[in-house]
Amino acid sequence: MSVFVIEDELYAEWIGEFASRSLAEDELQRIASLPYGRPPNLVPCASFATCRRKYCLIEFEAGEPEWKEVRRDHMLSVSASGAVWA
Numbered sequence: 621m622s623v624f625v626i627e628d629e630l631y632a633e634w635i636g637e638f639a640s641r642s643l644a645e646d647e648l649q650r651i652a653s654l655p656y657g658r659p660p661n662l663v664p665c666a667s668f669a670t671c672r673r674k675y676c677l678i679e680f681e682a683g684e685p686e687w688k689e690v691r692r693d694h695m696l697s698v699s700a701s702g703a704v705w706a
Contacts, residue, residue, distance in 0.1 A: 621682050623638070623679075624640065624679055625637050625678045626648060626675055628673050641679070645695075651696065656702070671699070672698060676692055676693060676695055679691040
């Protein structure tokens with residue numbers, strides 16, 4: 621069974637797990653529409669103006685006892701300058 625995860629690759633934060641790629645892409649669309657500086661686009665660093673979020677979409681084969689990464693795609697960066705799709 622595949623599981624799709626949105627991760628901020630710069631801060632190693634998982635934003636969510638999804639049952640399909642299309643559900644994860646819908647969530648990325650929603651994230652892109654949100655303002656920078658508000659969750660989940662609030663960066664955990666002191667230099668707010670120069671930091672950014674770099675979201676990737678990871679597909680895992682969810683098996684026991686551990687998950688295996690199948691694919692990783694860079695999808696979206698969000699900074700004070702706005703959202704930029706990869």
